[in-house]
Amino acid sequence: MSSKGAAKRPKPKQATQARQPRKTAVITGVTGQDGSYLAELLLDKGYEVIGVVRRTSHDSYERIGHLLDRVHIVAADLLDQHSLTTVIRDAKPDEVYNLAAQSFVPTSWNQPVLTGEFTALGVTRLLEAIRLAHPEARFYQASSSEMFGKAVETPQRETTPFYPRSPYGVAKVYGHWITVNYRESYGMYAVSGILFNHESPRRGLEFVTRKVSDAVARMKLGKANELRLGNLDSGRDWGFAADYVDAMWRMLQQPKPKDYVVGTGKMHTVRDLCAAAFGHVGLDWKKHVQVDSRFVRPAEVDTLLADASRARRELGWAPQVSFEQLVQMMVDADLERLA
Numbered sequence: 001m002s003s004k005g006a007a008k009r010p011k012p013k014q015a016t017q018a019r020q021p022r023k024t025a026v027i028t029g030v031t032g033q034d035g036s037y038l039a040e041l042l043l044d045k046g047y048e049v050i051g052v053v054r055r056t057s058h059d060s061y062e063r064i065g066h067l068l069d070r071v072h073i074v075a076a077d078l079l080d081q082h083s084l085t086t087v088i089r090d091a092k093p094d095e096v097y098n099l100a101a102q103s104f105v106p107t108s109w110n111q112p113v114l115t116g117e118f119t120a121l122g123v124t125r126l127l128e129a130i131r132l133a134h135p136e137a138r139f140y141q142a143s144s145s146e147m148f149g150k151a152v153e154t155p156q157r158e159t160t161p162f163y164p165r166s167p168y169g170v171a172k173v174y175g176h177w178i179t180v181n182y183r184e185s186y187g188m189y190a191v192s193g194i195l196f197n198h199e200s201p202r203r204g205l206e207f208v209t210r211k212v213s214d215a216v217a218r219m220k221l222g223k224a225n226e227l228r229l230g231n232l233d234s235g236r237d238w239g240f241a242a243d244y245v246d247a248m249w250r251m252l253q254q255p256k257p258k259d260y261v262v263g264t265g266k267m268h269t270v271r272d273l274c275a276a277a278f279g280h281v282g283l284d285w286k287k288h289v290q291v292d293s294r295f296v297r298p299a300e301v302d303t304l305l306a307d308a309s310r311a312r313r314e315l316g317w318a319p320q321v322s323f324e325q326l327v328q329m330m331v332d333a334d335l336e337r338l339a
């Protein structure tokens with residue numbers, strides 16, 4: 001057969017369409033709220049997902065129980081350099097999402113040093129692991145609107161100066177800048193997503209949205225009658241966690257590493273949150289909510305409101321769930337769970 005004739009034959013599919021290799025992602029904090037939604041998103045996209053968990057005497061797989069047959073669980077701790085380096089060296093991931101942290105603001109006043117170790121130095125340990133073992137990996141750092149703290153302008157965007165108001169906020173500022181520094185020092189693809197509050201039925205019970213949705217469900221079912229809260233005046237830009245993990249993924253698909261603010265651009269107070277949640281089940285929040293000084297913080301962040309126009313423009317990202325839909329979703333989920 002002449003080579004000409006052979007060239008005319010249609011090539012088998014495999015030869016022309018090289019299969020895309022499956023991407024691998026490492027998620028620290030996979031047992032947390034965001035880790036569980038991000039693992040779902042990446043599995044849906046065909047990634048191999050490696051979830052980092054720290055050793056505990058009881059497992060904390062409540063949020064990822066339904067994913068355990070598809071996520072590879074590995075043990076490592078943000079406090080332990082060697083364990084992080086081993087994970088990165090063995091996995092050689094395309095993407096690393098650093099979601100692990102001591103994430104509850106009030107605890108950061110009680111445990112400021114530990115919060116700094118996890119939430120600040122933990123970022124450096126993970127960046128060092130990547131730099132030494134697999135510098136090609138793209139890195140996402142879970143930065144926070146708490147870095148804006150006593151905000152010097154409203155709304156807050158990527159260029160707004162930081163003024164953190166808690167040991168947690170201070171630790172996140174360190175995590176943000178060390179990420180920027182590794183990008184600029186070593187040319188690593190490292191980005192910081194400055195995410196505003198995002199919630200879901202998987203939110204920890206101590207955070208105010210979930211504390212309220214859980215209490216409302218208990219009251220509706222006759223299991224409780226009172227809810228004690230701190231500052232009702234503080235304003236937050238609350239969105240739905242599943243929307244926000246999509247923004248994280250989009251940040252790692254860009255041609256150049258860049259930092260982005262992510263939020264809805266709408267602010268509500270804790271009072272508004274109470275009105276929406278109690279109102280959803282036909283209760284009057286004013287009859288049930290008591291202000292309790294135990295829940296008032298030593299220093300408060302009064303108003304957080306995102307200007308996410310860079311994320312909208314460059315990532316094509318937009319929130320899909322409104323504040324009202326979010327609150328109703330959380331109350332309904334707690335009603336179902338407790339009924």
Ligand code: NDP
Pocket residue numbers: 028029030031032033034035052053054056060076077078079098099100101102103104118142143144145194195196197198199204
């Ligand atoms: P969660 O508190 O729900 O999850 C935190 C995760 O970190 C858990 O999986 C926890 O594991 C893990 N973790 C804590 N300490 C360590 C450690 N030393 N080593 C390894 N893992 C550890 O947080 P979210 O999912 O809400 O938030 C994810 C990230 O995003 C956090 O960094 C948070 O600070 C940040 N963030 C969150 C926002 C939000 O509104 N949710 C907004 C902006 C930023 P374990 O289950 O064992 O406790």
Ligand code: GDR
Pocket residue numbers: 103104105143144145146195196197198206207208209211228229230231232234235236270295296297300301
């Ligand atoms: P935040 O979330 O501190 O913004 O951090 P949280 O839900 O704890 O507080 C929001 C606001 O509500 C006020 N508040 C109360 N908060 C709690 N937890 N409990 C109460 O009883 C109560 N009463 C009033 C608070 O004073 C505050 O103003 C969250 C975390 O997920 C961080 O990890 C993340 O970085 C930021 O969001 C963005």
